[in-house]
Amino acid sequence: MLRSHRVGDVRAAEAALAATLPDGELMRRASQGLADALGHVAAGEVVLVLVGPGNNGGDALYAAVHLLGRGVRVDLCLLDPATVHDDGLAAALAAGARVVDEPSDQSHCLDAVFGIGARPGLTGRAAGWAEWIARSRPHTIAVDVPSGVDVDGATVPGAHVRADATITFGTYKNALLVAPASGAAGWNGTSIPELVDIGLGPYLPPPSVEAIEPSDGHLLEDTFDWLRSPTSHKYARGVVGVAAGSEQYAGAAHLCVAGAQAGMAGMVRFLGTAELGRRVVDRAPEVVVGRGRVQAWVVGPGGGDDAGDQLATALEDGVPVLVDASGLQHLPESFDVPALLTPHAGELAQMLGTDRDAVEAEPLAHATRAAQRWGATVLLKGARTLVVTPGRATRVNLTGSPWLGTAGSGDVLSGLAGSLMAAGADPHDAGSLAAFLHGAASVRANLGGPVTASAVAAALPGTVAAFHDGVLDVVRDWRS
Numbered sequence: 001m002l003r004s005h006r007v008g009d010v011r012a013a014e015a016a017l018a019a020t021l022p023d024g025e026l027m028r029r030a031s032q033g034l035a036d037a038l039g040h041v042a043a044g045e046v047v048l049v050l051v052g053p054g055n056n057g058g059d060a061l062y063a064a065v066h067l068l069g070r071g072v073r074v075d076l077c078l079l080d081p082a083t084v085h086d087d088g089l090a091a092a093l094a095a096g097a098r099v100v101d102e103p104s105d106q107s108h109c110l111d112a113v114f115g116i117g118a119r120p121g122l123t124g125r126a127a128g129w130a131e132w133i134a135r136s137r138p139h140t141i142a143v144d145v146p147s148g149v150d151v152d153g154a155t156v157p158g159a160h161v162r163a164d165a166t167i168t169f170g171t172y173k174n175a176l177l178v179a180p181a182s183g184a185a186g187w188n189g190t191s192i193p194e195l196v197d198i199g200l201g202p203y204l205p206p207p208s209v210e211a212i213e214p215s216d217g218h219l220l221e222d223t224f225d226w227l228r229s230p231t232s233h234k235y236a237r238g239v240v241g242v243a244a245g246s247e248q249y250a251g252a253a254h255l256c257v258a259g260a261q262a263g264m265a266g267m268v269r270f271l272g273t274a275e276l277g278r279r280v281v282d283r284a285p286e287v288v289v290g291r292g293r294v295q296a297w298v299v300g301p302g303g304g305d306d307a308g309d310q311l312a313t314a315l316e317d318g319v320p321v322l323v324d325a326s327g328l329q330h331l332p333e334s335f336d337v338p339a340l341l342t343p344h345a346g347e348l349a350q351m352l353g354t355d356r357d358a359v360e361a362e363p364l365a366h367a368t369r370a371a372q373r374w375g376a377t378v379l380l381k382g383a384r385t386l387v388v389t390p391g392r393a394t395r396v397n398l399t400g401s402p403w404l405g406t407a408g409s410g411d412v413l414s415g416l417a418g419s420l421m422a423a424g425a426d427p428h429d430a431g432s433l434a435a436f437l438h439g440a441a442s443v444r445a446n447l448g449g450p451v452t453a454s455a456v457a458a459a460l461p462g463t464v465a466a467f468h469d470g471v472l473d474v475v476r477d478w479r480s
């Protein structure tokens with residue numbers, strides 16, 4: 001699991017760790033890690049270091065000393081000479097760095113303007129530097145976080161640096177994992193921002209945000225008891241009820257069922273018109289049509305006018321329910337059963353009475369508001385799907401690629417997540433595991449190119465097996 005922490009928690013952990021160490025040891029570790037991560041910069045090349053007023057600037061100044069020792073040339077732009085980290089500046093100057101007034105034609109840049117002490121949005125010279133980076137495109141590495149982003153809220157309310165990569169210290173910060181701020185951190189293809197271990201681990205509280213990784217396949221056995229039982233049977237695995245599809249969106253029934261069949265449940269029960277039921281069974285003969293006992297419901301994907309009635313009927317069963325698409329327009333005041341709501345940004349905006357742009361600008365805040373409002377788990381679909389449950393660490397999904405934004409892929413996701421709930425996962429685990437597997441399946445189906453929702457569903461069983469066996473390799477393809 002990748003974990004990120006809020007600034008206040010990082011500062012408290014740093015203080016507790018620093019109290020056990022000689023003065024300056026933490027910055028020594030951070031700057032050494034930073035210099036190691038800059039191993040690709042060759043002797044003779046020029047790095048421009050943008051130096052702010054605090055410890056973030058200090059980290060970069062000491063890293064510059066290592067670079068200069070390797071024959072790299074270092075130019076320094078100081079935001080304010082009066083507030084710069086004095087000892088760091090003296091060390092860098094003694095090692096051969098030179099101070100320049102403004103950026104010019106340097107091919108490498110180290111953004112050490114602000115770190116976790118940042119107030120969001122750059123102004124004055126710092127904003128000008130961010131513009132220079134956007135215009136001149138030096139290869140830019142952000143120190144700890146890209147300057148100007150909102151570190152905890154993971155938003156980008158004003159001018160900020162867009163980096164090619166970020167080297168962060170001790171633990172991830174929310175802005176590095178969660179959109180839209182993560183877009184400034186320089187996710188590149190299959191790689192992720194680099195974490196330098198400075199020994200913070202034992203001092204950190206539970207995370208604010210976490211992300212499932214390919215090595216977390218143990219989560220399946222942790223979550224689904226029957227996986228370890230030699231005597232398990234289809235009812236032990238659970239039955240998922242799918243009320244999806246309509247005359248207009250008949251395909252949603254197939255895709256949702258395909259997702260559900262690729263999940264952990266032992267049986268899929270379909271509820272819809274007789275005609276739709278016949279078509280579903282034609283394509284998936286394992287599916288049982290009609291009412292009956294289920295351990296979880298999926299209601300709403302591709303639903304028609306009867307989505308509200310279907311949701312009311314499902315809720316009478318007293319089992320966990322996943323509500324998607326048109327079902328989201330008929331939410332009760334609150335839920336008596338565990339509930340997983342799976343809107344995209346437009347649907348969440350409608351639920352909260354705001355507009356899509358507002359949700360996309362602040363997805364974490366809006367998903368959190370909805371989770372609190374309905375006392376439910378909210379899975380906000382998007383490039384960085386969020387799963388928010390009151391009282392739990394938010395999960396962000398880091399698998400997939402932009403190719404996953406294709407018609408019907410949300411229907412596959414809801415079937416899969418519902419199937420995981422029927423098989424015993426709570427909404428938080430079901431939503432986050434489903435988002436992880438769904439994204440990974442899309443990349444495995446066709447790394448670097450288009451996929452259909454059907455292809456994603458077809459790749460799911462193999463993805464589940466590889467995850468379980470600990471042999472998942474490439475699971476994401478992001479560029480920012």
Ligand SMILES: NC(=O)C1=CN([C@@H]2O[C@H](COP(=O)(O)OP(=O)(O)OC[C@H]3O[C@@H](n4cnc5c(N)ncnc54)[C@H](OP(=O)(O)O)[C@@H]3O)[C@@H](O)[C@H]2O)[C@@H](O)CC1
Binds near residue numbers: 011055057123145
């Ligand atoms: N703590 C540790 O032990 C370790 C810390 N480490 C490193 O320290 C970094 C945190 O350093 P930091 O606390 O000095 O804050 P930093 O981000 O450099 O900001 C400096 C000051 O800038 C100002 N300011 C902020 N935003 C602004 C804006 N938009 N526009 C204008 N001004 C703005 C604000 O000052 P103010 O204006 O509020 O007086 C702020 O206090 C951390 O990210 C990591 O790199 C590592 O070495 C490991 C050990």
Ligand SMILES: Nc1ncnc2c1ncn2[C@@H]1O[C@H](COP(=O)(O)OP(=O)(O)O)[C@@H](O)[C@H]1O
Binds near residue numbers: 381384400403405411
């Ligand atoms: N840019 C993107 N990068 C990665 N995944 C995306 C992107 N855009 C959308 N997705 C994923 O694709 C799915 C789309 O779901 P949804 O919007 O409900 O589509 P549909 O209604 O057509 O099924 C979600 O799982 C979402 O997280």
